[in-house]
Amino acid sequence: MSRVHDMGGRFGDGPVQPEPETEVFHADWHPRALAVTLACGSLDQWNIDTSRHARERLAPKDYAAFSYYEKWLAGLADMLVDKGVLTPEELSSGHAAGPSPLADRKLTADAVTGVLARGGPADRPAQIAATFARGDRVRTRRHAHNAFVDGGHTRLPDYAAGATGRIVRLHGHHVLPDAAAHGLGDRPEPVYAVAFAASELWARPEHPRDEVVLDLWQSYLEPAT
Incomplete structure (x- = not known):
């Protein structure tokens, strides 16, 4: 099965155009998109691999048309509904129907630095032996x-x-x-x-x-x- 997001090595997309390292965001709403995605991650309803897959599951026509942070927001919206954090009606209206049971997990401004510093390490204790060695x-x-x-x-x-x-x-x-x-x-x-x-x-x-x-x-x- 072909996957629209799996673009590595694909022919015909043109050369990579490096951007200045000082140019982090291209629009005023980009840092807000990043912030709301990280804040929603603190709700502990999904992990980084779930969020990657949410972006991969976007409709091909949307994936091709959306910018980087538009993909992030579209995937986030899907996860919020899929996990029952929001209803489709709440999402479309921009207003909650009532208090959220996840309200006590909100990421407050004073906690951001510590949360980002801790990150989300993916290394784990060994459960199965390594089959291969260097040079194999x-x-x-x-x-x-x-x-x-x-x-x-x-x-x-x-x-x-x-x-x-x-x-x-x-x-x-x-x-x-x-x-x-x-x-x-x-x-x-x-x-x-x-x-x-x-x-x-x-x-x-x-x-x-x-x-x-x-x-x-x-x-x-x-x-x-």
Whole structure:
């Protein structure tokens, strides 16, 4: 199944246009979109992988037309309704029908600095052994799919599906996004830095001797024969 958001390595989108590092926001409402998204995250109704999948599930025509922060707000609106935080009527009217049971979880201004400083670490204690070691040759899944949920979230990019590379580093054990995005628990797995030759990923790479290094979960990989 094709995924509109999975644009990495896609031909025909034109060159990447770097922006000045000092230009963080392009419109007055962009920082507000960021702030309200982070504030709603403090309600503890979803995780970062759920929010990524919410943006991925936008209608293709909307995903293609929306700007970066428009995607954020559209995904946030869907999650607020899906999780029962707001009703569609409250969302469209801009007014709550009554007090929210989540009101005591609101993110106050004095707590913002501490919350952002803590972040949301995804590393976890090891539950399964690492199968691969540095230097091992591995192959990714032939299809970039979610093994638990049909059409679900995954961090394996389509352009790297079925490709052969080598392990260059073990990062430790981290939450598996394919499970966490769908309420299936953390299911932590070893995460590896895997190097792929440019010629393994694209038919006519500009620099064939270049490598692309991807961080990939263990269940995305199998030994290369």
